[in-house]
Amino acid sequence: MTEAGSAVDSRAIWRIAGPMILSNLSVAALGAVDTGVAGHLGSAGSLAAAAIGGQLLSYFVWCCGFLRMGTTGLSAGAAGRGDRPEGAAVLGRGLALALGLSALLGLGLTVTLPWLLALFGPAPAVRDLAAGYVLIRLAGLPAALAVLVLVGWFVGRGEAGLPLAMILATNLVNAGLDLLLALNLGLGLDGLAIASAVADWTGCLIGLAAALRTLTRERTPRPGRRALGDWPAIARMARINGDIFVRTLLLIGGFALFMSLAGRLGTTQLAATALLLTFFSMASQGLDGMAYAAESLAGRALAAGDLAGFDRAVRMTGIWTAALGVLAALVFALAGPLLIQTLTDLDEVRRVAGDLLPYVVALPLIAWACFWLDGVFIGVTWSGAMRDAMLIAFAIHLGPALVLPDMMGADGLWIAFLGLFAARGLAMAGWYLARRRRLSPQPQRSSI
Numbered sequence: 001m002t003e004a005g006s007a008v009d010s011r012a013i014w015r016i017a018g019p020m021i022l023s024n025l026s027v028a029a030l031g032a033v034d035t036g037v038a039g040h041l042g043s044a045g046s047l048a049a050a051a052i053g054g055q056l057l058s059y060f061v062w063c064c065g066f067l068r069m070g071t072t073g074l075s076a077g078a079a080g081r082g083d084r085p086e087g088a089a090v091l092g093r094g095l096a097l098a099l100g101l102s103a104l105l106g107l108g109l110t111v112t113l114p115w116l117l118a119l120f121g122p123a124p125a126v127r128d129l130a131a132g133y134v135l136i137r138l139a140g141l142p143a144a145l146a147v148l149v150l151v152g153w154f155v156g157r158g159e160a161g162l163p164l165a166m167i168l169a170t171n172l173v174n175a176g177l178d179l180l181l182a183l184n185l186g187l188g189l190d191g192l193a194i195a196s197a198v199a200d201w202t203g204c205l206i207g208l209a210a211a212l213r214t215l216t217r218e219r220t221p222r223p224g225r226r227a228l229g230d231w232p233a234i235a236r237m238a239r240i241n242g243d244i245f246v247r248t249l250l251l252i253g254g255f256a257l258f259m260s261l262a263g264r265l266g267t268t269q270l271a272a273t274a275l276l277l278t279f280f281s282m283a284s285q286g287l288d289g290m291a292y293a294a295e296s297l298a299g300r301a302l303a304a305g306d307l308a309g310f311d312r313a314v315r316m317t318g319i320w321t322a323a324l325g326v327l328a329a330l331v332f333a334l335a336g337p338l339l340i341q342t343l344t345d346l347d348e349v350r351r352v353a354g355d356l357l358p359y360v361v362a363l364p365l366i367a368w369a370c371f372w373l374d375g376v377f378i379g380v381t382w383s384g385a386m387r388d389a390m391l392i393a394f395a396i397h398l399g400p401a402l403v404l405p406d407m408m409g410a411d412g413l414w415i416a417f418l419g420l421f422a423a424r425g426l427a428m429a430g431w432y433l434a435r436r437r438r439l440s441p442q443p444q445r446s447s448i
């Protein structure tokens with residue numbers, strides 16, 4: 001854990017952001033491997049099925065992102081106050097919640113899968129392939145949700161190296177098994193799904209072992225029933241998680257609407273959109289890595305009453321996040337055509353993706369502020385403001401999303417998608433300024 005009294009500077013930011021960007025980029029690289037393997041299975045239908053099935057599961061895991069985000073804020077607060085027993089209790093409560101949610105989600109997905117896949121509007125053959133893919137991957141769902149809690153707990157403490165090791169190991173196992181099972185052994189999409197489930201459990205077990213070793217090293221008492229059953233703490237966790245859940249559900253709704261409308265434009269359009277979203281995944285994982293630094297540094301500073309440290313953390317992480325957004329746009333502009341050629345050998349998909357590439361170049365230039373302010377709000381547990389900003393942005397976005405594709409086709413679809421991030425960034429900035437004015441200087445002791 002970062003020692004008290006150290007300054008909030010670029011070095012402190014990159015000690016957290018650097019490992020998390022590397023780990024997040026490995027996730028994006030894995031997505032590129034999945035897309036690339038699916039893109040070489042022989043048909044656009046296989047690529048579309050992998051995209052739909054993976055996207056559907058991602059929506060549900062993403063919907064449970066409050067497990068990571070809520071844990072990060074609570075863990076950062078406990079670390080800022082120097083309350084190690086509460087920090088351990090935060091981890092225990094989060095893992096128990098993850099286990100219960102995985103059981104409920106697994107059952108719900110199994111029952112509703114045909115209806116959910118139909119929302120994407122694919123051809124029946126594509127829908128059947130996607131259903132088989134999802135059912136196999138459900139075996140890894142408990143592990144995937146537990147990993148969210150573990151990553152959030154370590155990041156809140158300012159320890160980014162352990163999540164990096166955990167996620168890198170997960171993704172290396174996944175990528176290796178992708179190539180072995182899907183291509184070399186000829187298992188196709190089933191091989192991709194098996195690889196993902198095995199990798200999820202690999203990461204979970206590594207993270208649990210690292211957390212146990214950390215608590216043992218610090219001689220932190222294991223939380224008992226009384227600590228885990230602290231109802232005021234549980235109520236606070238429930239409120240924070242509920243706010244983040246609503247925010248995330250609306251954000252997922254925006255992505256789901258985007259993919260659904262792309263599917264209605266045809267299988268080729270859906271495949272090209274899925275391929276281009278792999279680009280945005282690369283950018284978002286990098287931007288999100290800087291948001292992790294904002295979560296930890298801003299959260300611990302405010303919990304310790306260090307308002308000056310809080311302001312420095314917000315300002316400097318904002319500058320670095322904007323810089324990463326510009327860098328991502330430059331990479332996509334220069335290397336985008338080559339990436340498209342690499343990720344698929346289907347000429348029609350390549351053509352459509354190339355036509356839409358400028359929108360992906362613009363996306364990180366617009367979306368960076370959303371990632372940055374998400375990090376700040378999560379770290380200081382301003383979950384209600386996150387929820388309300390997302391409600392405003394989604395309400396603004398809905399009309400253009402439903403109208404522009406009919407008027408302009410794929411161009412209208414992407415313009416509306418860009419508008420969602422622009423509206424969200426502006427709404428969050430407004431909420432931040434309002435909340436910041438309410439904070440008054442206090443006697444300070446730096447925690448970062």
